[in-house]
Amino acid sequence: MLNPTTIKEYAYSLGFDTARITSAEALPEAERVIRERIAEGLMEGLPWFTAERAEVSCYPDALLPGAQSIITLAMFYLTEQPDETQDDVPRGRISRYAWGDDYHEIIKPRLQQFAAWLREYARKEISDDIETRLFVDTGRMVDRAVAQRAGLGWYGKNTNILTKGWGSWVFLAEIVTNLPLQADLPLKTSCGSCEICLHACPTKALPAPYVLDNTRCISFLTIELRGSIPLELRPLMGNLIFGCDICQEVCPVNIVAEKRLGLRGSQKTLSSASHEESQQQPEHAKTLPVLPHKEFRPRATVGSSPELIPLLSLTEEQFRERFRHSPIRRAKRRGLLRNVCVALGNCGDQRAVPALIGALQDNEALIRGHAAWALGRIGGEHAKGALHTALATEENQEVQKEIQCALAEIGSL
Ligand code: B12
Structure with a gap:
């Protein structure tokens, strides 16, 4: 053997x-x-x-x-x-x-x-x-x-x-x-x-x-x-x-x-039953302590907590370029921007409203729908007006529903 x-x-x-x-x-x-x-x-x-x-x-x-x-x-x-x-x-x-x-x-x-x-x-x-x-x-x-x-x-x-x-x-x-x-x-x-x-x-x-x-x-x-x-x-979220x-x-x-x-x-x-054991030297492991692997250090283009508003204007090409070699590619642009909309809705920051209004025109219905949701969460006259305008021209039924829910959330439907 x-x-x-x-x-x-x-x-x-x-x-x-x-x-x-x-x-x-x-x-x-x-x-x-x-x-x-x-x-x-x-x-x-x-x-x-x-x-x-x-x-x-x-x-x-x-x-x-x-x-x-x-x-x-x-x-x-x-x-x-x-x-x-x-x-x-x-x-x-x-x-x-x-x-x-x-x-x-x-x-x-x-x-x-x-x-x-x-x-x-x-x-x-x-x-x-x-x-x-x-x-x-x-x-x-x-x-x-x-x-x-x-x-x-x-x-x-x-x-x-x-x-x-x-x-x-x-x-x-x-x-x-x-x-x-x-x-x-x-x-x-x-x-x-x-x-x-x-x-x-x-x-x-x-x-x-x-x-x-x-x-x-x-x-x-x-x-x-x-x-x-x-x-x-x-x-x-x-x-x-x-x-x-x-x-x-x-x-x-x-x-x-x-x-x-x-x-x-x-x-x-925090204390718990078996934590002391976790401090022991792992058996069959190389000697501790060791340095973090440089490959997993935060990439400058990704970071750990990127600014949300600029992400909303990423084109398909910019997305590919920015997240080349990053696991984030898996979500694709449409998935990431959907998530960004949700995060902005949860931040409740009025400064996000213009970028979210822009996202109501995105080619991807998924992004338009989540941008509407975020605007409904943030609220305000600007958001309300943009939602009404979008509803007048939106053809996708799912997105129409999102906009109606958002307007109801603002108290304008
Ligand atoms: C599908 C998947 C996901 C899915 C579904 C998660 C899930 N329920 O399994 C999603 C997308 C949600 C996901 C999330 C994450 N994932 Co993932 N994922 C996988 C994948 C591809 C399959 C996992 C699987 O078999 N799931 C089926 C379920 C039933 O299995 P399970 O919950 O692990 O249960 C097993 C054991 O726990 C055990 N078991 C279950 N119940 C019980 C009960 C008792 C009493 C006992 C003793 C044992 C036991 O038996 C099960 C079968 O093995 C593996 C890679 C792989 N090929 O294995 C990576 C993997 C599990 N993921 C990984 C990581 C890093 C993550 C995330 C931390 C990523 C993140 N930061 O967002 C999260 C963690 C979420 C969480 N708390 O688990 C690592 C985990 C490393 C580790 N230290 O365990 C893996 C191993 C990838 C890798 N190669 O490194 N993941």
């Missing part, structure tokens, strides 16, 4: 922060949970997330015939937040994972290099016949279930994998292989009695520990949802314009991790 320590050390040399190994046995508990979530409608809105997908993702040898082991990897993405909030202009919030470069682009080439090295190492030591398959997020793999079984971290009640050392601020990736490797054991750690994340979610998307209602999760609403954001959820970290930001394990890296000031750490 190959030496697992040599394999893990190679992972660290590539920039991964934790590496663990599990067998490629089936994951029937994960399959049961996924089927249950789908049956309860909690995965609605993600049409590709089907029970058939689970039949493959929870059976690694359906992903790679003859699979024997899975090398599970984590890379942390904590970095310093730029200080962008000295002025009083309306700003949006971007979730931490999207401040820097797209992690898929950063991790994939490293996985490819890792797999090439592994095949070479195995060829010298045991055999020529080594197969590998690589995963980071997008493939049909249950990233969190294999990470948990490999002891890379434990299931947090907000459903994220928590690691010792970096909390849940990690991306997960895997190499499935037909190589037999010595497996690690799951951790014994848990969140104990802590339920801070469940209570912190503004949209109540965490109805019970370990259960996420995708349809209410702000991450889903701002990134994956292609259509209209449900009216009742819009006021709860604050100024979040891409993803959401609220259930991670309040997590005491994460607060400890941020402090350890000097990324949080002297706020008092």
Whole structure:
């Protein structure tokens, strides 16, 4: 058998922060949970997330015939937040994972290099016949279930994998292989009695520990949802314009991790059953402390809390240019500007009215509809007049409805 320590050390040399190994046995508990979530409608809105997908993702040898082991990897993405909030202009919030470069682009080439090295190492030591398959997020793999079984971290009640050392601020990736490797054991750690994340979610998307209602999760609403954001959820979204970290930001394990890296000031750490354990040196991880990965540092063109009003005038081309290599591309211009409208509506700042009136003329009905909603929230004579004018010429029925609701909100219908 190959030496697992040599394999893990190679992972660290590539920039991964934790590496663990599990067998490629089936994951029937994960399959049961996924089927249950789908049956309860909690995965609605993600049409590709089907029970058939689970039949493959929870059976690694359906992903790679003859699979024997899975090398599970984590890379942390904590970095310093730029200080962008000295002025009083309306700003949006971007979730931490999207401040820097797209992690898929950063991790994939490293996985490819890792797999090439592994095949070479195995060829010298045991055999020529080594197969590998690589995963980071997008493939049909249950990233969190294999990470948990490999002891890379434990299931947090907000459903994220928590690691010792970096909390849940990690991306997960895997190499499935037909190589037999010595497996690690799951951790014994848990969140104990802590339920801070469940209570912190503004949209109540965490109805019970370990259960996420995708349809209410702000991450889903701002990134994956292609259509209209449900009216009742819009006021709860604050100024979040891409993803959401609220259930991670309040997590005491994460607060400890941020402090350890000097990324949080002297706020008092919330206490909970198992937090002391999170301060320990992660087993099989490279020596701590380490420097944040430069690739995940906030890009100047994106930042962590961009000004909202200028975003509304982005053309398709400017959007592509500004968010090149950023995960934000996924929302597309129409999705991002829809979110910006909601955030501006929630800011309630009159200075946003002219830009929102401009957005009532956007080519995208989705943006026009959400701009109308925002104007209804902000109110005032200017907004009211523009809404009446738009209603006279608007041809899209959905947008007409949005405008009528907005006028009713202002008390002018
Ligand atoms: C679909 C998806 C989403 C969807 C739906 C989320 C969801 N309910 O799964 C949306 C768009 C909302 C989303 C949001 C986010 N995501 Co996402 N997402 C995924 C994806 C592609 C699939 C996840 C999945 O299988 N879901 C199905 C549900 C049923 O699984 P689950 O909730 O994870 O439950 C599993 C375990 O928790 C366990 N389990 C469930 N219940 C119970 C109960 C008990 C008692 C126990 C012990 C275990 C257990 O079994 C389940 C099956 O494995 C993965 C990548 C991948 N290929 O795995 C990334 C992934 C989970 N996402 C990730 C991230 C970073 C995020 C966000 C933080 C992004 C952001 N800042 O906005 C948020 C976090 C929201 C949250 N609180 O979970 C990371 C998580 C890293 C980590 N540390 O865990 C992943 C792993 C991507 C990656 N490769 O790094 N995501």
